[in-house]
Amino acid sequence: MRVDKILPYLYIAPFFVFFFTFFAFPFAYSIWLSFTRTKIGAPFAFVGLSNYWRLIHDDLFWNGLMTCIKIGLIQVPLNIGLSLLIALMLNTGLRGSRIFRTLIFLPVATSLVVAAIVWIQFYGTRWGLINQILRYFGLPEIDFLGKQIIPALVNVMNWRYLGWNVVIFLAGLSSLPTEVYESAKIDGAGRFRTFWYITLPLLKPTFAFILFFSIIGVFGLFAEPYVLTSGTGMHGQRARATETVAMYLYDVAFRYGNYGYSAAISWVLFIITFVLSFTLIKYVRIWEIER
Amino acid sequence: MIRTKRKKVRKIDWIERIGYPLMYVVLILFSIYSIAPFIWAFILTLKDYDEIMGSLVNIWPRHPDFENYYTLFTQSIYPRWLLNSIVASLGYTLISVVLCSIAAYSFAMFNFKGRNKLFLFMMGSVLVPFTSIAIPLFIEMANFKLVNNLWALILPGAANAFTIYYLILYIRSAVPRDLIDSARVDGCSELGILFRIVLPVILPGLAAMIIVNFVSAWNDFFWPLIILRTEDMYTVPVGLPTWNQFSGTTVQPVVNWQITGAVVSVIPILIIFAFGMSQFIKGITAGAVKE
Numbered sequence: 245m246r247v248d249k250i251l252p253y254l255y256i257a258p259f260f261v262f263f264f265t266f267f268a269f270p271f272a273y274s275i276w277l278s279f280t281r282t283k284i285g286a287p288f289a290f291v292g293l294s295n296y297w298r299l300i301h302d303d304l305f306w307n308g309l310m311t312c313i314k315i316g317l318i319q320v321p322l323n324i325g326l327s328l329l330i331a332l333m334l335n336t337g338l339r340g341s342r343i344f345r346t347l348i349f350l351p352v353a354t355s356l357v358v359a360a361i362v363w364i365q366f367y368g369t370r371w372g373l374i375n376q377i378l379r380y381f382g383l384p385e386i387d388f389l390g391k392q393i394i395p396a397l398v399n400v401m402n403w404r405y406l407g408w409n410v411v412i413f414l415a416g417l418s419s420l421p422t423e424v425y426e427s428a429k430i431d432g433a434g435r436f437r438t439f440w441y442i443t444l445p446l447l448k449p450t451f452a453f454i455l456f457f458s459i460i461g462v463f464g465l466f467a468e469p470y471v472l473t474s475g476t477g478m479h480g481q482r483a484r485a486t487e488t489v490a491m492y493l494y495d496v497a498f499r500y501g502n503y504g505y506s507a508a509i510s511w512v513l514f515i516i517t518f519v520l521s522f523t524l525i526k527y528v529r530i531w532e533i534e535r
Numbered sequence: 536m537i538r539t540k541r542k543k544v545r546k547i548d549w550i551e552r553i554g555y556p557l558m559y560v561v562l563i564l565f566s567i568y569s570i571a572p573f574i575w576a577f578i579l580t581l582k583d584y585d586e587i588m589g590s591l592v593n594i595w596p597r598h599p600d601f602e603n604y605y606t607l608f609t610q611s612i613y614p615r616w617l618l619n620s621i622v623a624s625l626g627y628t629l630i631s632v633v634l635c636s637i638a639a640y641s642f643a644m645f646n647f648k649g650r651n652k653l654f655l656f657m658m659g660s661v662l663v664p665f666t667s668i669a670i671p672l673f674i675e676m677a678n679f680k681l682v683n684n685l686w687a688l689i690l691p692g693a694a695n696a697f698t699i700y701y702l703i704l705y706i707r708s709a710v711p712r713d714l715i716d717s718a719r720v721d722g723c724s725e726l727g728i729l730f731r732i733v734l735p736v737i738l739p740g741l742a743a744m745i746i747v748n749f750v751s752a753w754n755d756f757f758w759p760l761i762i763l764r765t766e767d768m769y770t771v772p773v774g775l776p777t778w779n780q781f782s783g784t785t786v787q788p789v790v791n792w793q794i795t796g797a798v799v800s801v802i803p804i805l806i807i808f809a810f811g812m813s814q815f816i817k818g819i820t821a822g823a824v825k826e
Binding site: 249251252253255256258259260262263265266267269270271273274277282326329330333334336338340341343344346347348349350351353354355356357358359360361362363365366370371373403406407408411412415416449450453454460463464466467470471489490493494497498503506507510511513514517518521522525 | 555558559561562563565566568569570572573575576579587588594630634635637638640641642645647650653657660662663664665666667668669670671672673674675690691692693694699725729750753754755756757760761771772775776793794797800801804805808812816819820822823
């Protein structure tokens with residue numbers, strides 16, 4: 245066999261050794277796990293579909309799923325709307341747009357943990373900056389880390405991802421063909437018509453890209469609610485209202501040691517995100533190798 | 536079709552006159568929203584514990600000093616966490632970029648049997664949220680005796696689809712096939728082509744992936760939280776949220792160190808952004824734009 249026949253395989257071999265060991269194998273293993281009772285302190289057994297049966301009747305699982313959907317339905321449209329608005333403004337090339345872009349992008353530098361810790365300093369009931377200011381003006385305090393936890397959480401996520409989505413929209417906007425706009429101008433199309441009939445449809449791949457990551461992000465939501473509600477130990481019990489599927493899964497696996505059941509949860513989670521994101525990719529066709 | 540409407544013209548003038556000032560107002564407000572948490576966090580690091588937790592409105596610290604930074608590095612466990620974060624992030628970035636660039640070269644420049652199937656198989660992994668493989672991966676790591684070990688942060692995820700996809704596109708657009716063919720005719724060895732011709736040409740693309748992978752590893756939370764078990768092995772994001780100190784009967788987080796640690800952990804990323812923000816943006820927007 246000639247060297248250049250096996251060479252391409254030699255080049256991809258290390259990658260695929262890692263890919264199989266740390267992705268494909270655990271992925272397949274999780275199917276098997278979900279059909280077994282793999283639990284610390286209990287004998288191993290093959291239990292068929294009983295983990296899934298239990299899951300259907302598990303209120304905490306549905307609560308977690310609904311939390312994700314609820315937060316997603318508020319946060320995703322809000323963030324997409326705001327970031328598109330800002331991107332459109334920056335795309336007009338007004339003076340200082342580079343500075344604005346940089347400033348709005350800065351929160352991307354923070355980890356979700358840091359973002360939550362910093363925002364807690366605004367939210368705290370006694371010492372938080374917002375409540376200190378409210379108290380100074382004699383206004384009632386807002387219980388951000390209790391009753392108003394959902395808006396507080398959405399705000400942290402929005403703060404962290406606004407600049408991220410702005411630069412993605414800017415990349416999408418800058419790739420639009422200028423000829424279309426010139427002919428639209430010649431045809432006398434107004435600003436809003438041009439936006440509605442030309443810009444928005446042409447931005448479809450960009451929307452799909454952002455939605456794709458939003459779907460994965462929303463159903464995997466963990467760090468922000470985890471840190472905001474339970475991490476610091478001074479904000480009371482973890483609130484049901486912000487317990488996401490990922491947090492529930494973490495608890496099932498690492499607090500109760502029930503790996504089999506948590507694998508079943510992760511599989512249902514995978515199927516939901518797969519159906520949503522696959523539909524999106526198939527419809528808009530992002531990430532292709534062949535042109 | 537876009538129809539011509541004469542009436543529109545007047546409206547546009549009106550929009551332009553108030554549009555620009557309005558845009559500045561909106562952009563300035565969002566810039567303040569984006570950077571205010573950074574500024575507030577920094578101001579807090581200049582205060583002592585009692586002043587942070589105090590209920591008096593004093594925005595500016597009474598005796599601003601860098602005491603928190605000094606004690607953070609001399610008296611707390613934080614330097615250890617920082618070191619863990621640096622080792623894990625650098626290790627992950629290095630392995631990821633080496634594996635992915637060599638495999639990407641093969642995918643981009645060779646036509647081998649099964650190439651498209653392997654590519655699709657690999658890209659399919661973007662549809663699987665990490666949450667779905669976390670539990671089996673944890674069990675696998677336990678079998679490898681890598682729980683509570685930094686290798687567990689470095690190895691999984693190194694072979695990731697986003698990095699290789701970006702590099703495949705980059706190599707295809709940046710490396711001319713003729714260059715490789717003529718080098719081959721001139722008798723350059725295959726490894727020589729890879730290391731002396733391809734790698735230098737794709738350095739900007741590698742830089743983008745180095746930055747993106749480093750930032751994502753630096754900010755990762757869910758997986759490190761699962762796999763790291765003892766305080767001395769924590770990375771910064773894992774250590775910060777649960778940083779507690781026993782005072783009397785109640786557990787109080789070490790708020791002054793927590794905030795200072797959060798601020799310090801953002802500095803490396805801000806430095807990276809100062810030099811390579813545009814590379815980072817290129818990296819995260821790959822796929823959002825369709826040529």
